[in-house]
Every structure is written in structure tokens, then in C-alpha cells.
Amino acid sequence: MTTQHEIDAAIAKAATGGGAHHPARDYPPYRSSALRHPKQSLVPVVDPEAVELTGPVFGVTDVTELDRDLTLGHHGEPHGQRITVSGRVLDRAGRPVRGQLVEIWQANAAGRYAHHLDQHPAPLDPNFTGFGRCRTDDDGAYAFTTIRPGAYPWRNHVNAWRPAHIHFSLFGTAFAQRMVTQMYFPGDPLFPYDPVLQSVTDQSARDQLVAEYVHDLSTPEWSLGYRWDVVLDGPSATLFEDGDR
């Protein structure tokens, strides 16, 4: 069985690369990546008329206003600390991504997912499923109400624990901007031990995955407020497109 010490050493070894924003798909400390990354180089595409420079659209039929509040939809209130997570979705030119779908999912306050395959001994919460959706507004802003997820163990190695996180799925105006990532909470002591977060080897890039606690976003007697902005990557064509999107 692989120990945390061995994973720490592997993280330190892989960290010497650095510089890239995205994780390398071949990242040995995250053991599941071993057989699931391509060995051939990606084939570059430069085509201003590629299908991938457009993308799916979503509208009022796709999301209801209730979908952004993960504490609703059950008979009672979920266990845990109520939080809000809000921010803006931008493209790399700093323009807001408008009217696009943001989906999130997460573990409950005890660190358990409402998923059949998550069987670790933490309680399920009958009042929490843990997924939500919203559409960005004209400023690219999104907002969710949820509870703070717990950390949880996983089997990457002995005594492996994921820091608390919320999964995010985001769409841009171009399918090539599609993004799935994870948002973490500031100051989590599990950060250095986690090969998924550490797969982002550049410290400033890693910091982009950590939300900020913003006291003015907290609601008295109700919820703690976190802010997290997302910048969608994409081909250069999405940087220079004409018009106000």
C-alpha cells in the first residue's frame, strides 16, 4: 500500500515541472491518472470556423430559480453550516460569460456523497443531495446557497483525505472553453497532502482554485459568504472575437 510519505515525495518530484496552469494529465501521485491519460501529443487545431468555437445554449427552460439553492428540495434543513458561493465567470479577455450554465455538486457536511459508490462510514443526510445549477447573469455572475462540505477519505493511498471542495462544471460561448474543476476553501490544512489539488504545480494557479471568504457576503444570523471567480480557458479565437458577447 502506498503511504502518504511516498505520495508526498511523488508530489515534490512532480512539482519541479511547474509553470503550467492546468494539471498534467500524467500525474503519478494521482494514481488513477496512470491508465487514463493519452500518451500521444494532442493534435493542434487552428480553425476559426471550427464547430468547437460555438457551443450549446441554455435558457429559462433549463434552470429554475430554485436550482441554485442546494438546501431546498427536501422535507427539512440539511445538517451543516449554511454558506453562499458567488462570483463571476469570465473569458480570458476578462469579458463576462453571459447566460451560461453553471453546475455544482458536493459531499454533505459529513463528507459523504449521495452516491451509491460512496460507502465510507459517514452519515447520509436525508435533507441534502448536493447538486445545483444556475445561469450566469449579464455580468457573468453566478450564486449558490449550500452547506459547507466535509473533507472525506479516498483510496488513492493510505490515509488519503480530500480537502473540502465543491465541483464546478462550466460552459463558455465556445465548446472549446468547456471546463470542469473544483473549488476549495481557504486555509484548509489538507492542501499539501492532496494530489488532486497539487496536480496544479504552479502556486499562483493553485491559488485560483481557492475561494475567498468575504465578510460582506455573509448574511447576519444566516450564512457565511465565499467568493470565487472563474476564468475559462479557450483558443485564441475566443479572445479576439468581435462584438459584445
Place this chain on the structure above:
Amino acid sequence: MTLPPTPAQTVGPFYGYALPFYGGDEIVPATHPEAITVHGYVFDGAGAPVPDALVETWQADQHGSLAGAPGSLRHDPVTSTVIGRDGVRFTGFGRVPTDADGHWALHTLPPGAHRPGATPYLAVAVFARGLLHHLHTRIYLSEHADALAADLPALAADRRATLLATLERDRLYRFDIRLQGEGETVFFDFQ
């Protein structure tokens, strides 16, 4: 001004109660007279099926329009549950999780040429546990094999073949996605 992008992270193993939605695999109903079915497996580098992958597709409609339409995740206004597309508007977007045996299937219409002379294809994004950053590939229907060869002449024929969905029988196409190793699927980087 260019902002540094937010890094990608894996979709993980537990997206299954969040991302898949009712009718995600039916861009048009399977019973639509002009529907085609594209299906296949996702395999890892050991040739084992990947049971926790998510396949997304985006495409032009039959006339080549990339305008899309809302309504892929249409909600019932009474119960607020996702009830699927309205059967009229072509949204162009599909999302299918792989089964326990790594298999996926999608019902759609053959895409039209998105500009005069363009070779039509389905754009594909693949997500999976173990995949830290998703991958983009394309599905070209086998009748466009010659056009594909002309579009991507620098690509070896055996690699190019990984982008072709082969016709198994009328209107049924097979497209396997191999993440690694022999027959590894061609994945793209948009620059």
C-alpha cells in the same frame, strides 16, 4: 489583457447524481425517422472499460446551423424536475455517462456542413475520474472518411481512423474512445 485561466480538475467518481440528465442521450428521440445512433465504449490504457466517464457532444443541426437552442435540460414547471427536450427544437447538445461496462450511446441527427464545403462532425468532450483535465475529440461519420483525410493530411491513417465512427448497420455507428495505448484516440488542442 489576458487573465490566467482557472485550472482544470478531475470530474471525480461522484458526478453521477449531478451532471447526467434525463434525455441527455437523446438529442432527438431514438424513434425519429432520421435519427442515427452513435455508440461505443471508453477504454483505459489496459484495455479495460471505463465505467465512470462522461461523454458530451456538440454539433450542427442537419442544415449546418450551430445556433443551437435552449431546452436540453427542460424542466417541468410544476415539479421542477428535468423532463427532457421538447422534441421540436434541436439543441445540439448531448451528455451521456458510461454504463458499468463502459458503454455509451447517443441518438441524434447527422450534422450538416457548418460552412460550405466543411466536413461535418460531432465535437466531443470526455471527462473521467483519473483524468485531471478533460479531452476533446471528434466523431466523423464513416461516409466522410475521404473528406477527413483531406482535412487532416498530416495525421497518420491509423490515427485518423480513430476519429471515424464505423457503420455497423443502417443508422447505427460505432465509436470507441481509447484514452491511452494501442489505438489511442486522437485528442485535440484548440489554439
